[in-house]
Amino acid sequence: MVVLNKIYTKTGDAGETALGNGARVAKHAVRVTAYGTVDELNATVGMARLHAEGDMDRLLSLIQNDLFDLGADLCRPDMEKDSEAGYPVLRMVTAQTARLETEIDEMIKRLEPLRSFILPAGSALSTQLHLCRTVARRAERLTVELATMESVNEAAVTYLNRLSDWFFVAARIANDEGRSDVLWVPGANR
Template sequence: MVKLTKIYTGGGDGGESGLVDGSRLTKSHDRFMAIGDVDEANAAIGLARAALKPDSHSAHLLARVQNDLFDLGADLATPGEIEGALRLADGRAAALEAEIDTLSDQLGPLTSFVLPGGSEASARLHMARAQVRRAERRVVQLHAESPLNPEILKYLNRLSDLLFQLSRAENDMGKADILWQPGGSD
């Protein structure tokens, strides 16, 4: 378990921060940009979770997702192979797929693109989905420079799909979705 006795260290005051292997990079390095985007997505998921019923399946599922994102962030902060390093576990993307499949079976088929909105919880889930997509783009960019655990890429891709389906579920199982209409509507 992590125990922090002091929140600030001053080690990053010069614009650098440390990785798990002890190396230091500028805070604007692609690796830290990816870690930051994942952290921002995690915060957005927390905000969405706050709008859900606390004991709902969706809230419990998102609590697991937030823990996964911490593991994913630790994985990003650990370049190379380090014995015993915390990594996003294999199979986490498959677990999201199972949840997406369950939701898809419960929701009606899509007849149009869905616009973000509807209920507050749905709108927050859409915002989190968009932030996960941004994190995914940044992680893909980092992966092109320095190969990462492939589970990270799959996980972020599935996570945005899960958040989309959860947003539909929060809109009365898709009945209150706001559908795109070519040319807009009045």
């Protein structure tokens, strides 16, 4: 159980923060930037939920919980030392990505195939989901960059990759199942 009885600690005033294993690093470290971007993504999902109802809201709620799991995973380096932690270390698992894939497959059944690229526009929910997609892509790029320097759970990278696909398909669903998608017209303003 998490207990937050004091929000400010003053331990980060010099530009450092603690990782999940207690190590102190610069706040601009790639690992911190990666999980900070996952936190930003979670906030954009919360904004999308302002426009979502029913099943879409339920699915976005699941994603928000997954994103906290992902942040917990990314904030703890040294996966090979997980057994030394003295408690179960939270890591992303392939089942979370498999759930996204199942949801994508179900949504795609409701859509006509695309014959053009689409603009991030249309309904308020669709536009917000496109914003989620772009923030997810940035979080993925940062996590992949981190993986070139330190060990990263492969399930975390795969989840982020699939999540941006999920947001793309969900944005089409939010545009009247693709019927209100705004198509890109190449060179339209030349």
